Amino acid sequence: MIRVLVADDHPAFRRGLELMLADVEDLEVVGLAETGAEAVELASALAPDVLLMDLRMPDLDGIEATRRLTRSGAGAGVAVVVLTMFEDDDSVFAAMRAGARGYLLKGADQEEIVRAIGAAAAGEAIFGREIAARIIEHFARGAGSSAAVFPSLTGREREVLEMVARGKGNATIAHELMISLKTVRNHVSNIFVKLQVPDRAAAIVKAREEGLGGG
Template sequence: MIRVIVADDQEPVRTGLRLLLASLPDVEVVGEAADGLEAVRLARRVRPDVALLDIRMPGLDGIEATAMLAGPAVAAPVAVVVITTFDRDEYVHGALRAGAKGFLLKESGPQLIGEAVRAAANGDALISPQVTARLLEEFSRPVRKAREPSSPLTGREEDVLALLAVGLTNGEIGERLFLSLGTVKTHIAGVLAKLGLRNRVEAAMWAYETGRVRGDAPGR
């Protein structure tokens, strides 16, 4: 069972998310918070598998709360999925750079929210397709110098990275490239090690920044 907390400053939204998550057979809501600071305290106390956080909350917003729960300095990070009504670039970038494993719009249906929660619990990541499409367009041309890998990525690592960056899960990457789940994870681990990155979201951002995301998704 995946243990989830929900944080949103609007009670009707929290209720809706709680009911939605309760309809999923493998998810249990173990707490709710009405602001970012309360969410951080709750997460540290109950140690959920996933924290589902709104962006705009009083006191401490969702990005700041994400950084406190999943940022680079956190010794035992919590998997965070940010969910918001506002599809704004600064929110997307801020959440991902703060350590979020997913970014969804509140209009996302139960299936996508469930997939994002499961992905985050498994160490994977999922970004709303609408957001992924815009990120892809925005980062299609590098705008700043990205870090260089410690050694060149292999062809298969490049293929896996390209699919990871457009939002495919490990299982979907395996199906596309005819690889086992374990092999996909090994390739992702290799990419992260060579780039000195912490997670697949950072790898996706690196792929955008270096122009490695392409329209012809690999598969052979």
């Protein structure tokens, strides 16, 4: 029996996944989480085999939640499969670096999701067709993606840094990303630490040197 934990901040989507998987033989949904922090907590407490993880969630985004689980003893043995709307290179490669074993888009059908769960539980890595095509294209063209820039940053932190590099203030960033001003400030502080810069101006310079923010 494969034990599955679902983490997504949309109640209807969580419920839909739970119902979709309820009748699948040898699968059991053991818990539902609505924030990244709750996903980490429940994964540590329930020890599921697979965690279906959304990327954009309150408190803690899916990338950072995945990183915390894969780097902590409490999360050992939990295979994270990202299930999200985002198919950009930054999100895909950030999830892979964080330790995700799979990456699917929310348009995936039941068969694809069940197959990914089984593969992840068996220790394999699996990607949806669209994502696999992007990965192949990335390596085929032999070019570095922006996800390779500042690898210590989470997907959300890189997104914030991109906006900072474009000259946007914290209030504007909070409005456009639909997150709180406090959350933006926390992301900016984390970015300063990870980039080893003293202030916003230095972060902008460093980001633009790497091609972020339009150069």
